[in-house]
Amino acid sequence: MARPRSEDKRKAILDAAVAVFAQRGVGATPTSAISKAAGVAEGTLFTYFATKDALVNELYRALKLEMADVLLSTFPRAADIRGKYQHFWNTYVHWGVANADKRKVMAQLHVLENITAESRAIGYAPFAEIERMGVDSIRRKQIRDYPHPFIAAMLGAMAETTMVFIAQESRKRAYYCAAGFELFWKGISLE
Amino acid sequence: MARPRSEDKRKAILDAAVAVFAQRGVGATPTSAISKAAGVAEGTLFTYFATKDALVNELYRALKLEMADVLLSTFPRAADIRGKYQHFWNTYVHWGVANADKRKVMAQLHVLENITAESRAIGYAPFAEIERMGVDSIRRKQIRDYPHPFIAAMLGAMAETTMVFIAQESRKRAYYCAAGFELFWKGISLE
Amino acid sequence: MARPRSEDKRKAILDAAVAVFAQRGVGATPTSAISKAAGVAEGTLFTYFATKDALVNELYRALKLEMADVLLSTFPRAADIRGKYQHFWNTYVHWGVANADKRKVMAQLHVLENITAESRAIGYAPFAEIERMGVDSIRRKQIRDYPHPFIAAMLGAMAETTMVFIAQESRKRAYYCAAGFELFWKGISLE
Amino acid sequence: MARPRSEDKRKAILDAAVAVFAQRGVGATPTSAISKAAGVAEGTLFTYFATKDALVNELYRALKLEMADVLLSTFPRAADIRGKYQHFWNTYVHWGVANADKRKVMAQLHVLENITAESRAIGYAPFAEIERMGVDSIRRKQIRDYPHPFIAAMLGAMAETTMVFIAQESRKRAYYCAAGFELFWKGISLE
DNA sequence: CATGAATGAGGATTCATTCAT
């Protein structure tokens, strides 16, 4: 058996990609910058990822799965409907603030045409459970009756906006987090 | 360094840039694609814009100014506070839907590190009047008391999200436009 | 009008390609070696030839056409059948000896899978006239009855072999040229 | 530097090289393609052959020796002079048709600058006996008086040409084989 | 001023070879 492919190195490349992508932009970052940041040779990157596109797609999936895990692993099944939405909001915002680079990269990735339909499907899969809860809360008339994807997208966009403000004024983190959720909740709650 | 002769050609280049940027992405578009789309020679582009970055920055400013003009030129000074916000919302959404390319490009531009602080300042300037109105409405307790930039950013983000849904289901344009504003207004109105 | 594309430069690139291809082999020659030998920048090569393959194909056609021109421009229509074949033989051998690089490159090109069917067709076209004469001479029973392509290929292969020997012993050029043709002619003549 | 253990593996690599070289060309074939086709690891190839060039040279020699063996092992010492030449012709053509890959590779190898003078010498050695017979037949005035290497090269080139036609029209194998030899023999026979 | 050919640095990827396991 030869030297096995190192999971650490793989992670290092992915992490390095996040760091440099956040700083320079996905499209503007040469693979050489990634390999250098990861501390591997230029060619090594290509033993772990066949092409730059493949790397970008894998990164997309990894970030999506990480986010889903963060959102779901501490989900309060016993909470009331407001508590559940609040959980998503808080968890998302805190994760986003603590992982500013990952958030920036995710924002770029969502918009990139390099991401394949398959990657999008895989990245979306774990959110299906979240969607089910959301749809359910609408059917049970626990929140206002809008299409669920619309509500989810609004939550995402509003949370992103909130994160931007927290990034600018980190002292007011609690304030913005609460204010953002208030705005959102007023919008979708029944009264 | 005299101003180049043809203002038309300048416009043509900027318009062409919008079209190709929307399709291929700002970073992935070569200047040659822009000049070809504009019907001018590759070199000509550089007599109007010193560098690609300069072109991108001028485009940013032009789009910002256009948007401000759209928002302000028909502003209903006599309307009540809800009517004023509704005006911004409707105007922005309709403009964005009718000018999908420009909207896509703006979204990319906002996030690009190529845009200088100066460009951002210039682009922001005409929105100062809007800001004054917004700040005013808060001071007068016509809407809930959040920092104005936060509200403005939320309006922008929510309107963008709305436009995405309209782009996907153009038949439901009126529905989404209204739903989005409802969500927003519930969030910031006092009762 | 900008600087016009220079036919000279185009020729220079093609000539340089012949020289370096002959020395290092088509597949083993980087485009940078060609551009350097031609005295142009690396990028310039690609304004004249879209890809390396395109360059190779154009070279193939150019060499084929040149050869056809050499063979046909002095063709002795009045000569007897032996004289006609002798003309082809002599002309081909002398051209090949005088243009050793081109001959070497042609030999490589013929065998390369990079050469498109279209290029082969174009390169073959001017030889159609030669083929007609050959087929004719067979129909009229002026030479032995073999398929014409077979005879033509034999003539080519035998002439090539002859050229190799002349390249090694240039003093014996006349001897080998005559000996080679003798061998060929004995093979195909009726008595 | 002890001889590597498995002679089988060595053979497997050489055989694999023939197969992939024939398909993709010597220059265009990466060593990884050879090792994969041989069913060994990439690194293993280099315990059997120090460099790609070394492998290519050994392959050249192996093929040359194989050919010499084929030509000589069944040599009809009792036959008349025509029968002897006919034997070479037939054996060569049949071997070449049956081993199309090896023939194609040989053709490439002959022309490659990677083949060292030493390899050429070694590859030629077993043909010395053939040469002796040939020279002898000339001295005894059994065939026309041309330099033996010239005759041998002609036989080779004409046989190669014959093989190409048989490869294209395998039904006419017997015809082309006979026709080719006829052509050759008419050329060198005394009457 | 308009044109588009010329330039060469830079980018993604390949590949012969080395070396840790």
Add this chain to the structure above:
DNA sequence: GATGAATGAATCCTCATTCAT
């Protein structure tokens, strides 16, 4: 010895920018 990951020089091609016409 066998394996295949690691390496980095080399390759083809792109593209922002310059400059001759």
